Amino acid sequence: MSTQVENRPEARLPDWENTRPTKDRYPEIDTPPIPIEAYVSEDFFEAEREKIFKKMWLYAGRMERLQRPGDYFVNTMEVLRTKKDGTYPSFIITRDDHGQVRAFYNACKHRGTKVCWDESESWGTSNRKYFTCRFHGWVYGNDGSLKHVPDEDQFFDLNKAERGLTPVHCAVWKDFIFINVDPSPSQTLKEQLGEHVANLKDFPFERLRKTGIWTATMNVNWKVAIDAFQEGYHVATVHAGTMPDAFNGSLNPYCRPTSIRVYPGGNRSLTFMVSPDYKPDELEMWVRQRGANWYAAAEDGSTNDFVGVNPENDPFFAFDCHGIFPNLLVDPFMGGFYGHEFWPISVNKTRWVGSINFLTPEKPSDILSNEHGKILLRDAFREDTVTLDASQEGIESGGLTDVVMCDHEMAPRHLYNTVMEKVNS
Incomplete structure (x- = not known):
């Protein structure tokens, strides 16, 4: 690399x-308008459930909850419900007495009642031997x-060895726990993760702990929701209130x-830059x-x-923004990572x-800086979610038959192309 380029990092930006x-x-990627059927068709959604979500490894949680x-x-x-309008299945993710991580359908093998009634969105951990x-x-x-x-003794030919909780395939990568309800998965977890395994092998996910977590249920197709978080085209308008210059x-x-x-x-990866013009406020x-903090590590090496x-x-x-097909985004930065799950x-x-x-705080200043970053990101996430219902309303309005995407919206296009490939296979 020339000295001129080394001294002018902007020269290394794309032209x-x-x-x-x-x-x-990627000249092989076609770039025509995208029909809206995949975002509005109930039949297409049912095909996604059967051919994608019931066949693939899905993120279930982190090992920090199973210490x-x-x-x-x-x-x-x-x-993963079994009927179009059926009830929602839940799964018990546990660490057994020997330390092995396991997953089971949350259904008693007597007459089907849920065994664990814990709130799924408590984000906490419980402990039981039985x-x-x-x-x-x-x-x-x-x-x-x-x-x-x-x-x-009053049961007929009951074999307790055959009436245990129904297991679900379970695997762990970099402290991320995944499950797969397909009785015979076509891929291992690492095969499904593909290039992410090598690209992220050295990132210290195992040392990071959840500092902030938020959830919202929105009237929007799951792909439309993901797409809002895997492009930067919206930042100047949507995030004008929280990060107008960053x-x-x-x-x-x-x-x-x-x-x-x-x-x-369907996996993909993007890298975003901070503007060298950006001047953080005094706080x-x-x-x-x-x-x-919220996108960079401390200035201490x-x-x-x-x-x-x-x-x-x-x-x-x-x-970085790493898309893990079908419904997970993992966004590492020098200091931690953001995570996004999108559950249809x-x-x-x-x-x-x-x-x-973030890393577990070691001193009071770590707590302060982490909390400041958490609040900034919370507000940015709120901005990200606020347009999603309106996007779906427009797509379903009858006023358009397709949508268009630009060159730097290639991650949404790749997600769409992969979904179409799997549904039509």
Whole structure:
């Protein structure tokens, strides 16, 4: 690299004036208008449930919630219901007495009553050696085995070894827990994660803990919801109240990603820059000097703890956005990561869960800086969600048959293309 380029990092930015860098990188990707059927059709949504969500590994939680044998939590996944208008299944995610992470359908094998009635959105952890059904008192171990049946002698040919909780395939990667309800998954978890496994192998997810978590249920298709979080085109307008200058400046007024990577199987990755023109206010400057904040690490050399970000060494790095197909975004920065889950409920209703994750605080200034970053991000997430109902209303209005996307909206296009491929397979 020439000295001139080294001294002028802006020279390493894409030539947005004369190229469409993502299309130039991936000329094989078609770029026509996108029909709205996949966002509004109930039949298409049912096909997504059957061919995508019931076949693939889905994020269920983090290992920070399963620190000890006997720890467990319950996760409800509406999209996995067995009937179009059926009830929502929940799953017990637990660490058994031997330390193995397991997952089970939350249904007693006597007459089907839920065994664990814990609130799915409590985000906490409980601990039990045994799970007892509140209906008739059947008792299960945290390995799923049936331990006790009241009045057992009155049953006919009951084999307790065959009546344990129904297991679900479960696997862990970098402290992220995934489940798969397909009896015979076509891929291992790592095969489904693809290039993310190698690209993120050194990022310290295992050391990071949830500092803030938020959720909202919105009247919007799940893909429309994800797309709002995997492009920067909206930042100048949607985030004018919270971060009007951080990501939009003279070098990049439209918050274009500095690089975009698309992978087989629907996975994708983007890198965003912070504007070198950005001048944090006095409070933000003060807290950023003392600990990790909302998009960068503390100014004390601790950035070395966060290898694995910025895979193409883009200038003015802010954060990466990694799309894990089908419904998870993981956004690492030098200091932590943001997480986004998008849980389809119906063709036009989605439950979103967002989080920010930092290292465990070691001193009071860490707490202060983390809290400041958490509040800023909370407000930005609120802005992200506020337009989503309106987007769905417009798509369903009858006033359009398709939507168009620009070069730096290639991640939404790749998501759409992959969904179409899997539904039509």
